[in-house]
Amino acid sequence: MAQSVVNPAATDEDVEIGIVEHLDTYLPDSISLIDEEGNQVWLADLIDKPTVLNFVYYRCPGICSPLMEAVAGVMDKADVTPGVDYQVLTISFDPGETIDLGIRKKTNYLNLMNNADKVEAAKTGWKFFVSDSASIARVTHVTGFKYKKTGNDYTHAASLIIVSPEGKITRYLNGLYFLPFEWKMAIVESSKGQSGPTINKVLRFCYSYDPEGQSYVLNVTKISGTLILFFAIVLLLVMVLKPKRKKSN
Numbered sequence: 001m002a003q004s005v006v007n008p009a010a011t012d013e014d015v016e017i018g019i020v021e022h023l024d025t026y027l028p029d030s031i032s033l034i035d036e037e038g039n040q041v042w043l044a045d046l047i048d049k050p051t052v053l054n055f056v057y058y059r060c061p062g063i064c065s066p067l068m069e070a071v072a073g074v075m076d077k078a079d080v081t082p083g084v085d086y087q088v089l090t091i092s093f094d095p096g097e098t099i100d101l102g103i104r105k106k107t108n109y110l111n112l113m114n115n116a117d118k119v120e121a122a123k124t125g126w127k128f129f130v131s132d133s134a135s136i137a138r139v140t141h142v143t144g145f146k147y148k149k150t151g152n153d154y155t156h157a158a159s160l161i162i163v164s165p166e167g168k169i170t171r172y173l174n175g176l177y178f179l180p181f182e183w184k185m186a187i188v189e190s191s192k193g194q195s196g197p198t199i200n201k202v203l204r205f206c207y208s209y210d211p212e213g214q215s216y217v218l219n220v221t222k223i224s225g226t227l228i229l230f231f232a233i234v235l236l237l238v239m240v241l242k243p244k245r246k247k248s249n
Helices: 064-077 099-110 116-125 133-143 180-191 200-206 220-241
Strands: 032-034 040-042 051-056 087-092 126-129 148-150 153-155 159-163 169-174 207-210 215-218
Touching: 051 064, 051 133, 064 087, 064 099, 064 116, 064 180, 087 099, 087 116, 099 116, 099 126, 116 126, 159 180, 169 180
Parallel strands: 051 087, 087 126
Antiparallel strands: 032 040, 051 159, 148 153, 159 169, 207 215
16 A cells, blocks of 8 residues: 655654655664575665665555566666665565565566666665564654554555665655656765755656657756746736826826
8 A cells, every 4th residue: 555645844743654854864773684695684784885775565565566666667777787886775664574575576576677787787786675673663764754554554655765875865766757867866966975855856847758769858848838838927917917007187
């Protein structure tokens, strides 16, 4: 189940389910995970490059699968290499799940990628984990990922959290699809420790996908139309609100 609630200006008290952006916050050292080999590892020890944190639960019947499909898709297309320029850490926030389910999910999503080099890189650059309830509570709290258990499932939002090599939260990518240049920009800025607000809505408005060139291009028509409409409204307001001259006798 999913509820897309993203409000960068909200506080933790304002939001029960959704995302509260905690930019410039550092991840704590006390977050324990179980990796694909069944070993206990510490999240802080894993972060040595720009890192994309992806919170899901593997048996999710709703938004988690489309989210991870979107991650696989943008990893396939973006001009950065997983495991070299960045890494993705997918963490289940259901403490009852075991890593064998995560491994099966990883295999499924790697099979969706078409670039053979990226697939090979993602085998080590995209890592799956499970964890205990205490560590899950700490990491979701510090990142502002707010969710709620509903029966046997969870209600939550779709979001990725970008973390710098020093463990600082630098950006959030929200939604179910990501632009390759947006992905690369978030990773490059994270590598420099630069944080920034969520701007994907602006980027997606200004750019359109060109299927022939297989790239995103500036949508001049949409931008021009918006500017023309804006100035037309301004001109109309000026004409309506402009004081009328009194006729001289």
